Amino acid sequence: MNGREVVSAVLEGEFVNGGPSARRRSWPQRLADWWVRSPRVPAALKSRRLAVQAVKDGVVAVLRSPVRFVGAVVRGLVVAVRWWRSWVRVADYRAAAEQSEKLADKFTDIRALTLFRWKVTGAVLSLMAVVVVVLDLLYGNRVLWIGGGVLGVGLAVLGRRKDGSPGRKAVLSGPRTLTWTMDPQVLVDAFRDAKLIGKDESLRLVERATRQGDGWAVTVDLPATRKAADAIKNREALASALAVDEVQLIVERVRGNSGHAGRVALWVSDEDPYGSPPQRTPLLDVERWDAWRPVPFGRDARQRRVDLPLVWTSLLVGAIPRQGKTFAARLAAAGLILDPHTRLYVADFKAGKDWHAAARVAHRFMTGDESEHVLALVDWLVELVSEVQARYRRMQELDDLVCPESKITPAMSRDLSLDIPITAIFVDEVQIPLEDRTPLEVQDKKLTAGEYAGELLTWLARKGPAAGIVLVLATQRPDSKTIPSNLRAVLGSRFALRVMDWRDSNIVLGEQMNTRGYDSSRLLATHKGVGILRPDGETTAGADVLATTVRTYYMPNEDWRTICTRGRALREAEGTLTGHAAGQHDRPMLDRVAVARVVGSVAERTEEPEVPEPLASVVAYLGDDLEPGGREFVPTAELVTALEVEPTAFGLRMGELGCRPTRDRITTEDGVKQVRGYLVADIRATLREGSVLDAEVVEDDG
Numbered sequence: 167m168n169g170r171e172v173v174s175a176v177l178e179g180e181f182v183n184g185g186p187s188a189r190r191r192s193w194p195q196r197l198a199d200w201w202v203r204s205p206r207v208p209a210a211l212k213s214r215r216l217a218v219q220a221v222k223d224g225v226v227a228v229l230r231s232p233v234r235f236v237g238a239v240v241r242g243l244v245v246a247v248r249w250w251r252s253w254v255r256v257a258d259y260r261a262a263a264e265q266s267e268k269l270a271d272k273f274t275d276i277r278a279l280t281l282f283r284w285k286v287t288g289a290v291l292s293l294m295a296v297v298v299v300v301l302d303l304l305y306g307n308r309v310l311w312i313g314g315g316v317l318g319v320g321l322a323v324l325g326r327r328k329d330g331s332p333g334r335k336a337v338l339s340g341p342r343t344l345t346w347t348m349d350p351q352v353l354v355d356a357f358r359d360a361k362l363i364g365k366d367e368s369l370r371l372v373e374r375a376t377r378q379g380d381g382w383a384v385t386v387d388l389p390a391t392r393k394a395a396d397a398i399k400n401r402e403a404l405a406s407a408l409a410v411d412e413v414q415l416i417v418e419r420v421r422g423n424s425g426h427a428g429r430v431a432l433w434v435s436d437e438d439p440y441g442s443p444p445q446r447t448p449l450l451d452v453e454r455w456d457a458w459r460p461v462p463f464g465r466d467a468r469q470r471r472v473d474l475p476l477v478w479t480s481l482l483v484g485a486i487p488r489q490g491k492t493f494a495a496r497l498a499a500a501g502l503i504l505d506p507h508t509r510l511y512v513a514d515f516k517a518g519k520d521w522h523a524a525a526r527v528a529h530r531f532m533t534g535d536e537s538e539h540v541l542a543l544v545d546w547l548v549e550l551v552s553e554v555q556a557r558y559r560r561m562q563e564l565d566d567l568v569c570p571e572s573k574i575t576p577a578m579s580r581d582l583s584l585d586i587p588i589t590a591i592f593v594d595e596v597q598i599p600l601e602d603r604t605p606l607e608v609q610d611k612k613l614t615a616g617e618y619a620g621e622l623l624t625w626l627a628r629k630g631p632a633a634g635i636v637l638v639l640a641t642q643r644p645d646s647k648t649i650p651s652n653l654r655a656v657l658g659s660r661f662a663l664r665v666m667d668w669r670d671s672n673i674v675l676g677e678q679m680n681t682r683g684y685d686s687s688r689l690l691a692t693h694k695g696v697g698i699l700r701p702d703g704e705t706t707a708g709a710d711v712l713a714t715t716v717r718t719y720y721m722p723n724e725d726w727r728t729i730c731t732r733g734r735a736l737r738e739a740e741g742t743l744t745g746h747a748a749g750q751h752d753r754p755m756l757d758r759v760a761v762a763r764v765v766g767s768v769a770e771r772t773e774e775p776e777v778p779e780p781l782a783s784v785v786a787y788l789g790d791d792l793e794p795g796g797r798e799f800v801p802t803a804e805l806v807t808a809l810e811v812e813p814t815a816f817g818l819r820m821g822e823l824g825c826r827p828t829r830d831r832i833t834t835e836d837g838v839k840q841v842r843g844y845l846v847a848d849i850r851a852t853l854r855e856g857s858v859l860d861a862e863v864v865e866d867d868g
């Protein structure tokens with residue numbers, strides 16, 4: 167099946183979702199809707215693709231039936247012989263005698279019975295032989311055929327595969343990888359082994375395994391009360407049960423009208439989906455791009471295109487060195503470069519060659535990692551803050567037709583007379599300016615250049631997107647000290663390539679993302695350019711998909727240069743080449759005092775005490791449950807598992823912070839139990855003492 171079909175299969179679950187307009191629908195639409203959703207209508211009648219699949223399955227079933235019949239007969243024969251053996255040996259009587267240690271007493275009885283059963287066997291066989299010979303003489307060969315046929319069917323029925331059918335289980339069952347495509351029972355066993363369903367529970371197959379792209383796809387319904395989200399979370403256990411590497415297994419929820427909270431779509435790739443050579447960016451084939459369209463970013467494991475929306479959001483890229491951060495940030499830049507109506511600010515603190523070509527198109531450009539560069543960045547940010555304020559003032563003056571909300575629109579961004587183009591600022595290795603300790607005095611307040619840059623960036627990420635400012639920050643050090651939590655909380659899209667551990671991954675992707683099954687420290691070092699993308703808003707994978715593993719397109723320097731040259735030519739043609747690229751090296755005109763005042767007032771309001779770990783993780787984990795009316799009690803075991811912490815150290819640290827555990831009753835699958843845990847009211851009280859509750863609610867961007 168080709169790639170386009172794969173995408174449409176996924177979108178099927180996404181788009182049928184009715185908005186407000188879906189309320190008043192005509193009856194044919196409602197009938198169509200019912201048809202798609204009804205469990206009574208066979209899946210094969212719901213779509214052309216499924217019908218074709220059903221026909222193919224039918225043909226395969228017919229072709230395979232002789233082989234399956236012979237298999238069933240052989241199994242039936244084995245079952246029959248085993249049964250006869252245990253009968254003739256009087257196995258049940260013998261076992262009972264053995265158990266009650268009376269085997270010696272009963273030995274004579276058993277022997278007599280065995281002898282008798284042998285005789286019965288001999289007599290029956292002789293009788294059957296005589297009957298067959300006589301019938302054969304009377305009616306000819308036909309009897310043998312009919313007898314053989316009846317016996318074969320009988321044995322096949324006895325040997326058919328069914329739950330609990332007798333037979334030995336192979337200890338080494340060979341590669342399980344593809345068996346499940348033929349035998350759904352293997353899939354059920356895998357879900358059981360992965361503890362995603364109970365021993366007595368089963369799965370409902372929504373769609374049989376079908377070939378999609380370079381792998382197999384199957385959709386199943388979990389039993390009632392089991393959640394698809396848990397299947398996603400425990401993908402690794404499932405991959406182990408199916409005997410594949412976890413990068414080969416994609417588990418997704420099916421949402422919308424044809425999905426529900428317990429419906430899971432699985433896709434198992436034949437081989438490492440990121441093992442093949444990377445693809446080049448499709449932007450190379452286009453003359454120009456529209457910044458308002460999501461930028462082609464990469465492909466997921468199933469080779470579905472993943473696009474990244476940039477306008478109205480901001481992006482944080484984090485990873486350990488040499489994993490492809492700069493390459494990823496450049497992909498985002500490439501889309502904007504090919505739109506002549508965007509203005510670019512590029513600050514390359516990596517000070518390498520990677521960004522060089524952008525100097526030809528950027529309104530402001532610098533490369534270097536000295537203090538002077540950090541101060542220059544601060545100036546740019548001050549300039550942008552004034553610009554954002556000026557834009558809001560200008561938007562207020564515009565009539566409702568041009569500017570319906572206090573937000574930039576595509577038409578406004580392209581109107582040269584308004585002069586409010588989409589403006590993107592790219593800062594590579596943003597940890598360098600953020601950690602800079604050059605002293606600054608802003609409005610009589612002494613602070614470092616790093617702190618001020620952090621405040622300005624936070625202000626821009628918060629206020630800028632609606633005014634057309636796009637922030638793209640890449641960092642090698644995604645720790646909480648380097649990127650202030652206030653700043654992280656307002657960066658909408660995140661892309662985490664490989665990092666050192668799950669904490670760093672959560673810092674880039676958002677609190678608790680590891681417990682939801684997204685941990686970029688699990689990515690392989692050899693998989694360069696592969697990362698977890700948590701986009702802001704709708705992507706091609708659908709608005710409901712929390713995050714996707716993406717392999718970015720490969721855009722080496724030569725392609726990057728081509729795109730920058732093309733971007734320059736477009737700007738020259740449109741008359742939008744400005745600033746650095748146009749040879750104007752003037753320093754920005756700055757109203758530092760006014761900017762310090764607006765940023766300072768926001769910064770003061772948002773300056774909140776940090777919640778220490780592990781309390782911060784507990785708070786993030788509890789989320790809304792922390793509010794009054796949420797949960798009253800949370801077991802320690804649950805927290806320890808969810809946060810992946812060492813229990814003793816966790817208990818000690820929580821104690822130091824003022825949270826003492828208590829015992830309470832909880833209802834589990836095995837009945838009511840008394841367990842240790844924390845009262846949520848106590849956690850709330852501890853936070854309030856440190857007056858940090860509000861702070862963390864802002865910070866909890868997960």
Ligand SMILES: Nc1ncnc2c1ncn2[C@@H]1O[C@H](COP(=O)(O)OP(=O)(O)OP(=O)(O)O)[C@@H](O)[C@H]1O
Binds near residue numbers: 491516718
């Ligand atoms: N999508 C991709 N496919 C294949 N290889 C890639 C991809 N993206 C990046 N790479 C490779 O990864 C290498 C490192 O990329 P990049 O320079 O972007 O890393 P970085 O994370 O920015 O490193 P540093 O932290 O040192 O700045 C590149 O040389 C490139 O060859």
